[in-house]
Amino acid sequence: MSIQPVDVLYTAVATAEGGRDGRVATNDGQLDVVVNPPKEMGGSGAGTNPEQLFAAGYSACFQGALGVVARQEKADISGSTVTAEVGIGKTPAGGFGIKVALSAHIPNVDNATAEALLEKAHQVCPYSNATRGNIEVTISVA
Known part of the structure:
Protein backbone atom coordinates (compact mmCIF):
# COMPACT_ATOMS: atom_id res chain seq x y z
CA MET A 1 0.00 0.00 0.00
CA ASN A 49 -5.51 8.67 28.35
CA PRO A 50 -4.32 8.55 24.74
CA GLU A 51 -6.72 5.70 23.90
CA GLN A 52 -9.71 7.77 25.05
CA LEU A 53 -8.50 10.69 22.95
CA PHE A 54 -8.07 8.43 19.92
CA ALA A 55 -11.55 6.93 20.47
CA ALA A 56 -13.06 10.41 20.70
CA GLY A 57 -11.33 11.55 17.52
CA TYR A 58 -12.12 8.39 15.55
CA SER A 59 -15.80 8.32 16.55
CA ALA A 60 -16.26 12.00 15.65
CA CYS A 61 -14.41 11.62 12.36
CA PHE A 62 -16.31 8.46 11.40
CA GLN A 63 -19.64 10.14 12.24
CA GLY A 64 -18.62 12.97 9.91
CA ALA A 65 -17.73 10.50 7.14
CA LEU A 66 -21.07 8.78 7.68
CA GLY A 67 -22.75 12.16 7.17
CA VAL A 68 -20.89 12.71 3.89
CA VAL A 69 -21.92 9.27 2.61
CA ALA A 70 -25.52 9.66 3.81
CA ARG A 71 -25.87 12.95 1.92
CA GLN A 72 -24.53 11.29 -1.25
CA GLU A 73 -26.91 8.33 -0.81
CA LYS A 74 -29.81 10.54 0.34
CA ALA A 75 -30.15 8.44 3.50
CA ASP A 76 -31.64 9.75 6.74
CA ILE A 77 -29.06 9.30 9.50
CA SER A 78 -30.61 11.79 11.92
CA GLY A 79 -30.25 10.59 15.50
CA SER A 80 -27.32 8.34 14.59
CA THR A 81 -24.35 7.77 16.87
CA VAL A 82 -20.93 6.21 16.37
CA THR A 83 -19.07 4.58 19.25
CA ALA A 84 -15.36 3.76 19.05
CA GLU A 85 -13.80 1.28 21.45
CA VAL A 86 -10.00 1.46 21.43
CA GLY A 87 -8.11 -1.35 23.09
CA ILE A 88 -4.39 -1.39 23.86
CA GLY A 89 -2.27 -4.42 24.58
CA LYS A 90 0.98 -6.23 23.94
CA THR A 91 1.85 -7.48 20.48
CA PRO A 92 3.55 -10.82 19.77
CA ALA A 93 6.70 -8.90 18.80
CA GLY A 94 6.93 -7.48 22.33
CA GLY A 95 5.69 -3.95 21.71
CA PHE A 96 2.25 -2.47 22.18
CA GLY A 97 -0.56 -2.06 19.69
CA ILE A 98 -4.15 -0.92 19.50
CA LYS A 99 -7.31 -2.23 17.91
CA VAL A 100 -10.60 -0.48 17.26
CA ALA A 101 -14.23 -1.57 17.24
CA LEU A 102 -16.62 0.93 15.67
CA SER A 103 -20.35 0.52 16.12
CA ALA A 104 -23.04 2.78 14.76
CA HIS A 105 -26.66 3.22 15.71
CA ILE A 106 -28.64 4.53 12.71
CA PRO A 107 -32.32 4.47 13.70
CA ASN A 108 -33.93 5.61 10.42
CA VAL A 109 -32.56 2.99 8.01
CA ASP A 110 -32.78 -0.81 7.79
CA ASN A 111 -29.85 -3.00 8.79
CA ALA A 112 -28.65 -3.67 5.21
CA THR A 113 -28.64 0.03 4.39
CA ALA A 114 -26.81 0.81 7.64
CA GLU A 115 -24.14 -1.78 6.85
CA ALA A 116 -23.68 -0.37 3.33
CA LEU A 117 -23.40 3.18 4.69
CA LEU A 118 -20.81 2.09 7.25
CA GLU A 119 -18.69 0.33 4.64
CA LYS A 120 -18.72 3.44 2.44
CA ALA A 121 -17.95 5.69 5.43
CA HIS A 122 -14.99 3.44 6.25
CA GLN A 123 -13.57 4.23 2.78
CA VAL A 124 -14.08 8.00 3.28
CA CYS A 125 -13.02 8.49 6.93
CA PRO A 126 -9.47 9.89 7.32
CA TYR A 127 -8.92 7.85 10.50
CA SER A 128 -9.95 4.67 8.68
CA ASN A 129 -7.63 5.53 5.81
CA ALA A 130 -4.77 6.23 8.21
CA THR A 131 -5.19 2.97 10.11
CA ARG A 132 -6.11 0.64 7.21
CA GLY A 133 -3.64 -2.22 7.04
CA ASN A 134 -1.95 -1.11 10.27
CA ILE A 135 -4.38 -2.10 13.01
CA GLU A 136 -7.47 -4.26 13.38
CA VAL A 137 -10.63 -2.20 12.86
CA THR A 138 -14.05 -3.84 13.03
CA ILE A 139 -17.28 -2.11 12.06
CA SER A 140 -20.78 -3.11 13.10
CA VAL A 141 -24.34 -1.87 13.28
CA ALA A 142 -25.41 -1.39 16.90
Whole structure:
Protein backbone atom coordinates (compact mmCIF):
# COMPACT_ATOMS: atom_id res chain seq x y z
CA MET A 1 0.00 0.00 0.00
CA SER A 2 1.42 3.36 -0.98
CA ILE A 3 0.93 6.58 0.91
CA GLN A 4 -1.31 8.94 -1.00
CA PRO A 5 -0.52 12.66 -1.13
CA VAL A 6 -2.82 14.92 0.85
CA ASP A 7 -3.79 18.45 -0.08
CA VAL A 8 -3.84 19.76 3.51
CA LEU A 9 -6.89 21.85 4.44
CA TYR A 10 -6.20 22.18 8.17
CA THR A 11 -3.43 21.19 10.56
CA ALA A 12 -3.98 20.47 14.25
CA VAL A 13 -1.02 20.96 16.57
CA ALA A 14 -0.77 19.38 20.01
CA THR A 15 2.16 19.15 22.39
CA ALA A 16 2.57 16.52 25.10
CA GLU A 17 4.77 16.74 28.17
CA GLY A 18 5.32 13.85 30.54
CA GLY A 19 4.14 11.20 28.08
CA ARG A 20 1.34 8.99 29.39
CA ASP A 21 1.61 10.64 32.79
CA GLY A 22 1.54 14.34 32.08
CA ARG A 23 -0.43 16.77 29.98
CA VAL A 24 -1.34 17.42 26.36
CA ALA A 25 -2.52 20.72 24.90
CA THR A 26 -3.29 22.19 21.51
CA ASN A 27 -1.55 25.33 20.31
CA ASP A 28 -4.90 27.18 20.04
CA GLY A 29 -5.84 26.51 23.68
CA GLN A 30 -9.00 24.57 22.78
CA LEU A 31 -7.73 21.37 24.42
CA ASP A 32 -5.62 21.13 27.55
CA VAL A 33 -5.93 17.87 29.46
CA VAL A 34 -4.11 15.89 32.10
CA VAL A 35 -3.18 12.45 30.80
CA ASN A 36 -2.66 9.46 33.04
CA PRO A 37 -2.50 5.75 32.36
CA PRO A 38 -5.69 3.81 33.19
CA LYS A 39 -5.70 1.70 36.35
CA GLU A 40 -5.43 -1.44 34.17
CA MET A 41 -2.02 -0.21 33.06
CA GLY A 42 -0.76 0.81 36.49
CA GLY A 43 -1.93 4.41 36.52
CA SER A 44 -4.32 6.21 38.82
CA GLY A 45 -6.88 6.73 36.06
CA ALA A 46 -7.21 10.32 37.31
CA GLY A 47 -6.86 11.92 33.87
CA THR A 48 -7.77 10.93 30.37
CA ASN A 49 -5.51 8.67 28.35
CA PRO A 50 -4.32 8.55 24.74
CA GLU A 51 -6.72 5.70 23.90
CA GLN A 52 -9.71 7.77 25.05
CA LEU A 53 -8.50 10.69 22.95
CA PHE A 54 -8.07 8.43 19.92
CA ALA A 55 -11.55 6.93 20.47
CA ALA A 56 -13.06 10.41 20.70
CA GLY A 57 -11.33 11.55 17.52
CA TYR A 58 -12.12 8.39 15.55
CA SER A 59 -15.80 8.32 16.55
CA ALA A 60 -16.26 12.00 15.65
CA CYS A 61 -14.41 11.62 12.36
CA PHE A 62 -16.31 8.46 11.40
CA GLN A 63 -19.64 10.14 12.24
CA GLY A 64 -18.62 12.97 9.91
CA ALA A 65 -17.73 10.50 7.14
CA LEU A 66 -21.07 8.78 7.68
CA GLY A 67 -22.75 12.16 7.17
CA VAL A 68 -20.89 12.71 3.89
CA VAL A 69 -21.92 9.27 2.61
CA ALA A 70 -25.52 9.66 3.81
CA ARG A 71 -25.87 12.95 1.92
CA GLN A 72 -24.53 11.29 -1.25
CA GLU A 73 -26.91 8.33 -0.81
CA LYS A 74 -29.81 10.54 0.34
CA ALA A 75 -30.15 8.44 3.50
CA ASP A 76 -31.64 9.75 6.74
CA ILE A 77 -29.06 9.30 9.50
CA SER A 78 -30.61 11.79 11.92
CA GLY A 79 -30.25 10.59 15.50
CA SER A 80 -27.32 8.34 14.59
CA THR A 81 -24.35 7.77 16.87
CA VAL A 82 -20.93 6.21 16.37
CA THR A 83 -19.07 4.58 19.25
CA ALA A 84 -15.36 3.76 19.05
CA GLU A 85 -13.80 1.28 21.45
CA VAL A 86 -10.00 1.46 21.43
CA GLY A 87 -8.11 -1.35 23.09
CA ILE A 88 -4.39 -1.39 23.86
CA GLY A 89 -2.27 -4.42 24.58
CA LYS A 90 0.98 -6.23 23.94
CA THR A 91 1.85 -7.48 20.48
CA PRO A 92 3.55 -10.82 19.77
CA ALA A 93 6.70 -8.90 18.80
CA GLY A 94 6.93 -7.48 22.33
CA GLY A 95 5.69 -3.95 21.71
CA PHE A 96 2.25 -2.47 22.18
CA GLY A 97 -0.56 -2.06 19.69
CA ILE A 98 -4.15 -0.92 19.50
CA LYS A 99 -7.31 -2.23 17.91
CA VAL A 100 -10.60 -0.48 17.26
CA ALA A 101 -14.23 -1.57 17.24
CA LEU A 102 -16.62 0.93 15.67
CA SER A 103 -20.35 0.52 16.12
CA ALA A 104 -23.04 2.78 14.76
CA HIS A 105 -26.66 3.22 15.71
CA ILE A 106 -28.64 4.53 12.71
CA PRO A 107 -32.32 4.47 13.70
CA ASN A 108 -33.93 5.61 10.42
CA VAL A 109 -32.56 2.99 8.01
CA ASP A 110 -32.78 -0.81 7.79
CA ASN A 111 -29.85 -3.00 8.79
CA ALA A 112 -28.65 -3.67 5.21
CA THR A 113 -28.64 0.03 4.39
CA ALA A 114 -26.81 0.81 7.64
CA GLU A 115 -24.14 -1.78 6.85
CA ALA A 116 -23.68 -0.37 3.33
CA LEU A 117 -23.40 3.18 4.69
CA LEU A 118 -20.81 2.09 7.25
CA GLU A 119 -18.69 0.33 4.64
CA LYS A 120 -18.72 3.44 2.44
CA ALA A 121 -17.95 5.69 5.43
CA HIS A 122 -14.99 3.44 6.25
CA GLN A 123 -13.57 4.23 2.78
CA VAL A 124 -14.08 8.00 3.28
CA CYS A 125 -13.02 8.49 6.93
CA PRO A 126 -9.47 9.89 7.32
CA TYR A 127 -8.92 7.85 10.50
CA SER A 128 -9.95 4.67 8.68
CA ASN A 129 -7.63 5.53 5.81
CA ALA A 130 -4.77 6.23 8.21
CA THR A 131 -5.19 2.97 10.11
CA ARG A 132 -6.11 0.64 7.21
CA GLY A 133 -3.64 -2.22 7.04
CA ASN A 134 -1.95 -1.11 10.27
CA ILE A 135 -4.38 -2.10 13.01
CA GLU A 136 -7.47 -4.26 13.38
CA VAL A 137 -10.63 -2.20 12.86
CA THR A 138 -14.05 -3.84 13.03
CA ILE A 139 -17.28 -2.11 12.06
CA SER A 140 -20.78 -3.11 13.10
CA VAL A 141 -24.34 -1.87 13.28
CA ALA A 142 -25.41 -1.39 16.90
